[in-house]
Amino acid sequence: MIDALLIMGLLAAVLGGLLGFASVRLRPHTDPVVEQINALLPQTQCGQCLYPGCRPYAEAIAAGEAPINRCPPGGQATIRQLADLLDREPEPLDARHGSTPERSMVALIDEPACIGCTLCIQACPVDAILGARGQMHTVLHEECTGCELCLDPCPVDCIALLPRDARTAA
Amino acid sequence: MTDDALFGFPGGLELPDWKHWSTGAPLRTLPLPPELVIPLDQPNGRSRLLMEPGDAVHRGQPLAQPEEGWAVPLFAPSSGTLTAVEWRLSAHADGRRLRCAVIRCDGEDRPWPGQAAPCDEPLALEPRDLRQRIRAAGVCGLGGAVFPTAEKLEAAAEQGVHTLIINGIGCEPCISCDDRLLRDHADAVVEGALLLARACGADRILLAIENEQTEALAAATQAAASAIELRTVPARYPSGGERQLISNLLGQGIAADGLPIDQGLLCQNAGTAAAVWQSLHSGEPLLDRIVTLAGPDLPQAGNYRVRFGTPVDWMLDYLDVRWQERMLIQGGPMMGVALQDPRCPVTAATNCVLLADADLLGEDGEQRACIRCGDCAAVCPVRLLPQQLHWYAGDHDHDALREHGLMACIECGACAVVCPSRIPLVREFREAKAELVSADLEQDRARRARARFEAREARLQRKREQQEARRRAKRDALRKAGEETDGTRQDPRKAAIAAALARRRRKQSDPGGDGGE
Numbered sequence: 030m031i032d033a034l035l036i037m038g039l040l041a042a043v044l045g046g047l048l049g050f051a052s053v054r055l056r057p058h059t060d061p062v063v064e065q066i067n068a069l070l071p072q073t074q075c076g077q078c079l080y081p082g083c084r085p086y087a088e089a090i091a092a093g094e095a096p097i098n099r100c101p102p103g104g105q106a107t108i109r110q111l112a113d114l115l116d117r118e119p120e121p122l123d124a125r126h127g128s129t130p131e132r133s134m135v136a137l138i139d140e141p142a143c144i145g146c147t148l149c150i151q152a153c154p155v156d157a158i159l160g161a162r163g164q165m166h167t168v169l170h171e172e173c174t175g176c177e178l179c180l181d182p183c184p185v186d187c188i189a190l191l192p193r194d195a196r197t198a199a
Numbered sequence: 200m201t202d203d204a205l206f207g208f209p210g211g212l213e214l215p216d217w218k219h220w221s222t223g224a225p226l227r228t229l230p231l232p233p234e235l236v237i238p239l240d241q242p243n244g245r246s247r248l249l250m251e252p253g254d255a256v257h258r259g260q261p262l263a264q265p266e267e268g269w270a271v272p273l274f275a276p277s278s279g280t281l282t283a284v285e286w287r288l289s290a291h292a293d294g295r296r297l298r299c300a301v302i303r304c305d306g307e308d309r310p311w312p313g314q315a316a317p318c319d320e321p322l323a324l325e326p327r328d329l330r331q332r333i334r335a336a337g338v339c340g341l342g343g344a345v346f347p348t349a350e351k352l353e354a355a356a357e358q359g360v361h362t363l364i365i366n367g368i369g370c371e372p373c374i375s376c377d378d379r380l381l382r383d384h385a386d387a388v389v390e391g392a393l394l395l396a397r398a399c400g401a402d403r404i405l406l407a408i409e410n411e412q413t414e415a416l417a418a419a420t421q422a423a424a425s426a427i428e429l430r431t432v433p434a435r436y437p438s439g440g441e442r443q444l445i446s447n448l449l450g451q452g453i454a455a456d457g458l459p460i461d462q463g464l465l466c467q468n469a470g471t472a473a474a475v476w477q478s479l480h481s482g483e484p485l486l487d488r489i490v491t492l493a494g495p496d497l498p499q500a501g502n503y504r505v506r507f508g509t510p511v512d513w514m515l516d517y518l519d520v521r522w523q524e525r526m527l528i529q530g531g532p533m534m535g536v537a538l539q540d541p542r543c544p545v546t547a548a549t550n551c552v553l554l555a556d557a558d559l560l561g562e563d564g565e566q567r568a569c570i571r572c573g574d575c576a577a578v579c580p581v582r583l584l585p586q587q588l589h590w591y592a593g594d595h596d597h598d599a600l601r602e603h604g605l606m607a608c609i610e611c612g613a614c615a616v617v618c619p620s621r622i623p624l625v626r627e628f629r630e631a632k633a634e635l636v637s638a639d640l641e642q643d644r645a646r647r648a649r650a651r652f653e654a655r656e657a658r659l660q661r662k663r664e665q666q667e668a669r670r671r672a673k674r675d676a677l678r679k680a681g682e683e684t685d686g687t688r689q690d691p692r693k694a695a696i697a698a699a700l701a702r703r704r705r706k707q708s709d710p711g712g713d714g715g716e
Binding site for chain 2: 067070071072073074082083084133154155156157172174
């Protein structure tokens with residue numbers, strides 16, 4: 030009787046210790062659901078979902094704070110994938126956040142008009158604008174995601190959005 | 200010599216052999232047109248123009264050099280003036296525009312004084328020199344893929360190949376340029392094959408010819424050196440495809456994502472071999488190619504040596520062909536593309552100009568629903584399931600398309616020809632392939648954007664932390680300095696003022712010191 034109690038008690042203590050150790054030391058560093066959601070988002074970093082980038086939006090979706098239909102660049106395809114992943118009903122895109130562009134767009138700076146204020150450089154979420162104070166700026170069009178965040182801060186409105194293939198041909 | 204020891208290839212089908220349309224007459228040379236158009240954007244890469252509009256050019260003068268991807272150097276096909284660089288419609292299925300150099304010919308065809316000296320004994324050259332000369336001559340694959348020959352040879356020499364296969368099989372019905380080349384210039388093909396083998400280090404050479412090309416076979420037999428083994432294969436489309444030919448001759452399969460080089464094999468087109476021999480022998484770069492003109496009831500049908508850049512409509516007008524009411528196709532009836540603009544120039548990829556009265560192979564007509572007969576799967580030479588791909592392409596199901604090997608499709612068109620429901624399968628597959636490629640591109644872009652976004656976030660975070668650390672360090676330093684001067688806690692601001700005053704006194708007492716403070 031005592032033996033059985035001892036053995037069971039010891040077993041419980043050892044296993045409990047193991048589980049406690051695992052929950053502290055072997056815990057995954059990030060929430061994998063966030064990673065999976067983030068992988069489906071288009072990484073435009075445009076902030077049209079009202080979160081400062083794709084990853085924060087992914088975190089909000091994972092936490093159940095945001096609906097899955099707020100990403101205009103991803104459009105219906107992304108919503109469908111998110112619905113599949115999270116086992117929810119797909120919803121139509123929330124039009125208040127914008128509409129899905131038909132073609133992939135990139136920013137183009139009208140370089141002679143640029144005054145070199147660096148405001149667009151600070152606004153660019155993917156560091157795709159090159160330049161220095163008082164020097165002409167230019168867009169690395171291969172890296173540009175077409176998020177439009179540089180349009181608003183420009184004091185001389187010298188940035189325009191063009192279809193990506195037109196930009197390559199120009 | 201006979202169909203001995205052939206291994207066959209999966210799928211394929213018997214097609215009417217329309218080569219006799221154009222094989223009757225011997226090879227003729229087309230004269231110079233008044234204007235030549237040279238696309239600077241090549242199918243596998245881009246090149247940079249070396250001249251300005253207005254410059255005078257000579258025949259064989261370097262016009263553009265490779266800039267991006269797999270491109271070959273381009274040369275002025277004749278003498279005259281470079282008049283413009285413009286965007287022109289190309290012979291692509293999607294009708295894209297290409298940057299083209301336009302040369303107005305002066306008709307004198309003067310050679311460039313700076314061109315390489317003719318080489319009487321090219322076989323005596325070192326393999327490395329051979330490859331260098333082939334590269335400098337701008338030779339590319341004339342079978343249709345126009346991949347730079349020198350790049351292929353370099354890769355082959357590096358990895359080591361044992362067998363060189365010269366493909367003398369016309370890849371499609373109607374196209375007879377290789378057949379006519381073998382009949383008229385078998386010696387050039389043989390010499391070129393020996394040069395290619397030396398350049399890549401292969402010690403066995405196979406020359407493959409279709410068994411119905413009896414005259415080409417006779418000419419090749421006469422010209423073939425002892426080092427060359429002749430092989431005939433039965434006419435069964437697409438026996439001229441690279442992988443199908445290797446499977447047929449050697450019984451070896453090449454993985455969909457692999458290359459023949461991985462197995463010590465190198466394939467070159469017969470036209471390419473002749474071009475190598477010609478350019479080394481004459482010292483002149485590749486300036487022309489043989490183009491088959493074919494079509495039912497076309498008396499002018501035949502094979503013509505045409506200078507690169509010759510507009511197709513000029514060629515047809517010169518030969519007095521009434522083409523206006525007929526469909527123009529660049530390439531053969533199976534894999535060719537309809538020319539959207541008859542002014543498109545002849546390039547290294549133009550193996551055939553086909554005048555068809557729609558429905559040559561009966562693949563047009565009213566499209567009906569798939570009845571799952573499976574005929575398409577039976578003829579597919581790559582063992583794909585075209586009917587499944589057809590459904591997935593309709594659904595834009597990228598994962599399923601990839602799993603079912605869409606990217607391995609060689610677009611031979613066999614499935615579309617046998618389809619009883621007249622489904623334009625190859626067109627669907629081309630579009631789906633383009634979709635997959637652009638999806639990959641998007642994926643790659645998203646991955647980069649994510650990495651850049653995260654790097655920027657990390658940098659901004661680091662900057663904030665550094666600023667905070669500097670602020671704290673300064674406050675601590677000031678506090679410490681104040682404690683040291685009088686041993687008690689003191690207002691750091693007073694300490695800073697005191698320190699500044701002390702510095703100023705030191706400077707005044709020592710004017711020769713560092714005054715840059």
